Amino acid sequence: MNVDIKMLAKHLRLSISTVSRALRDSYEISAKTKQRVKEMAAQLNYQPNPYASSLRKNKSKTIAVVIPEITNNFFALAINGIEYISQEKKYHVLIYLTHESLLKEIEVANHLQNGRVDGVLLSLSAETNKYDHLVNLKATGIPVVFFDRICESIPGSCITTDDFEGGFAATEHLILCKCKKIAYLDLSRHLSISSKRMQGYVAALNKHNIHVDERLIMQFSNDVSANEEVITDALDSSDRPDGIFASVEKLAIASYNVCEKLKINIPEQVKIIGFSNLEISSLLNPSLSTITQPAYEIGKQAALQLLRYLEKKNMTDVHETIILKSTLIPRGSTKVTSFK
Amino acid sequence: MNVDIKMLAKHLRLSISTVSRALRDSYEISAKTKQRVKEMAAQLNYQPNPYASSLRKNKSKTIAVVIPEITNNFFALAINGIEYISQEKKYHVLIYLTHESLLKEIEVANHLQNGRVDGVLLSLSAETNKYDHLVNLKATGIPVVFFDRICESIPGSCITTDDFEGGFAATEHLILCKCKKIAYLDLSRHLSISSKRMQGYVAALNKHNIHVDERLIMQFSNDVSANEEVITDALDSSDRPDGIFASVEKLAIASYNVCEKLKINIPEQVKIIGFSNLEISSLLNPSLSTITQPAYEIGKQAALQLLRYLEKKNMTDVHETIILKSTLIPRGSTKVTSFK
DNA sequence: CTGTTAGCGCATTCAG
């Protein structure tokens, strides 16, 4: 770091404050002076020190994105949307991964109290079952917008998908495919997306007068091989399910892998549907249907919502929830359905 | 932001400087005082202002990651590795996407001259064919480490894959599968990865005494539908290639899609191999072989390299290039080969 | 329209 505002002022024989104002296009500076200043700034390749400015103004033009994982097309797409909006609005984006760990999430949330960012976009970890760290974070005055895996016990802004409808449609899809025994693969009891999707699952079963068998609702963790074991146990028996609704992508993939290993034919013996944002659907086995979320749009909406807070300080804590539509893509057909 | 070092000092009846030193574990403070200070800090939930500290020390404990896209498993995995190392070393990670645009890359590189970050990890955009912006960035004293799509005309640190060997192996794989007419699908003439992979392609053809036909070396862009058109033109003729080596994942997928559309059987009529980091290989068509890069490891190595610079200031500009091995995964077989 | 002055919160001289 070399040329600062003081040096510019010296070169221009102007005061520091005049230069500062000219650069910020203040109304109290003459057009001529502004031009002189800007030309000199360009000539000397002046770069304003963001930290000096942040310290002074007490805002950093930076937001944090806190997500459970990144090797997941949903979150990659969401970041894409977030970054798009941020770049447009001249904001900077810090990334923090919790790897589905509550401890990490707490650590990050506590750290973010220090004012490094003006606002936070957050998607809960699968482990998260208490929210003090988030309440505390909001209490320090830092706006938090939840997306996808939202926190329903804290009032605030949320961007999410119609998980109930998605779960309902996925389950009904299997029912209409003549499945009689449909398993629900759950990532975490605590997550909003999981419980909503499960409610949709239960509602669809009820509608079609199918008994809800608790044993078919299975819990999973972040451990791939443990997950595959549970699925193997479920599938490696004569009275196995004939349909699987995976609440998240990785569980759909795990189910697929287990079927392959056990030589169970998809979709003849078992039909699988799952929430997924893989953009390479044509590469997938044509029998694996998916429910796709508008991940890019969710990222954009979340960022827009957050930045709206940050720009308009007269907004008191708004509680706006935006619910975007998911899309059912039945494989082997080109039919695409958007619901409500 | 509320409780600052001054308030801590008042509560403790100590001077500001003593508190500051105690918090930083300075050797000139007694153990007892340190403890008092730290307890009070914890009690009042003191959060040091990172921007004040950055301004004073002229470093931000922040790095930038500049990548062409994020909805690509390679970069998602790389970020995973980068974030892992950064979190471990208490660094913060800013993300900038260039969307394969040189203009965006220039914009970002110029912006990063302002000292917002201590260092930069960068993977070139497909369009990048001049490097002034990167030379300038390095000239300001900000360390830059290139990864994957490295810049060979600028001396410095690079983390990359054995692209020549990968290209060679991929091509030879097709040759050994009896392909006679192998197309090379190139993302950009400018990228190191593309040209290295192509050199491997040429070398493999030479080794097996196959004539290198320039018409089989095809250039592609970032435009998916334009790409599919080019591939369609190539495949929709009687003397079409019987093998395709895609230099990047998206071109392999595009090839696959076109084959499907044209009802060309894979692998009977056309064999496809491509660089790819999709972690769901079992879901892929079993005839689509891949070359996989150690993306997570590349991210980790790149971050480690950069942070090593940042921590040891006595290091003069080191030019270290680390080349990691890629892995060929022939589908339909469990054989996995690491080379070099 | 422009200049003077006083901090933002912290780290680091320099004195004791």
Next chain:
DNA sequence: CTGAATGCGCTAACAG
């Protein structure tokens, strides 16, 4: 071992 004083680079009163 601790305290007083200075300034990182910039913005925002408060004057003129």
